[in-house]
Structure formats: structure tokens, C-alpha cells
């Protein structure tokens with residue numbers, strides 16, 4: 004078992020197609036998790052994750068702030084306390100629409116690598132962006 008404050012986990016800047024976004028990998032391969040990974044994302048005001056899709060799902064819980072989720076071309080607002088499910092292969096993007104930080108937990112299966120290197124099967128809809136997430 005493992006108990007530790009998130010403050011002890013290194014903060015990584017999410018580059019590749021994201022803006023103003025950092026991630027802490029709270030639980031993952033390094034911690035010996037075989038099936039599920041838990042990440043803590045923080046988006047600065049105006050920040051966003053890339054518009055992208057992949058074969059695995061996201062289970063997200065909004066801890067702090069508010070934002071909008073790109074869903075089939077529409078902006079779906081969300082706020083602290085909301086739970087979000089992004090099904091496999093649904094194109095999505097998280098944006099911070101407020102003037103304070105947006106923080107959320109994002110859970111993925113161990114096969115998913117959102118926020119890491121470009122996984123196989125990843126499609127970046129914006130060809131002008133530098134790679135994918």
C-alpha cells in the first residue's frame with residue numbers, strides 16, 4: 004500500500020498540443036499499479052489539453068475550478084464536484100474557462116497513455132499542432 008501527499012509527486016508540464024497544463028502521476032506503473040492509473044491535472048486560466056481521441060476511456064472528477072469540455076463540436080460546461088466520463092474514441096478537450104486554476108483527477112486504464120508520449124492509434128485532428136498527447 005501507498006499513502007503520500009500529492010505535493011510529493013513531481014509536476015510535469017504537458018507539452019505536445021496542450022497549453023498551460025501540468026500533470027502529477029499520482030498512481031501508475033512506477034507505484035506498481037497493474038490496471039488503473041490516476042493522474043492529477045492542473046490547467047492555468049486559459050489553459051487546455053489537446054483536442055484528441057484514443058481507444059481508452061477517461062474517468063474524470065473535477066476537484067476545483069470550472070471549464071468546458073469539447074463534445075462533438077459543442078462546449079459542455081463543468082465545475083467542481085462534477086464527474087465526467089469520456090468513452091473510448093470520443094474526441095475531447097478540456098479547457099479552463101475561469102480565472103482561477105482548474106484541477107481534476109483523470110483515471111485511465113494502464114494501456115492508456117494520455118499525457119505521456121504519443122500512443123499508437125492516437126490521432127491529432129489539428130495537423131498544425133506539434134504531435135499529440
Ligand SMILES: [Zn+2]
Nearest residue numbers: 055057061117
Ligand atoms: Zn484523452
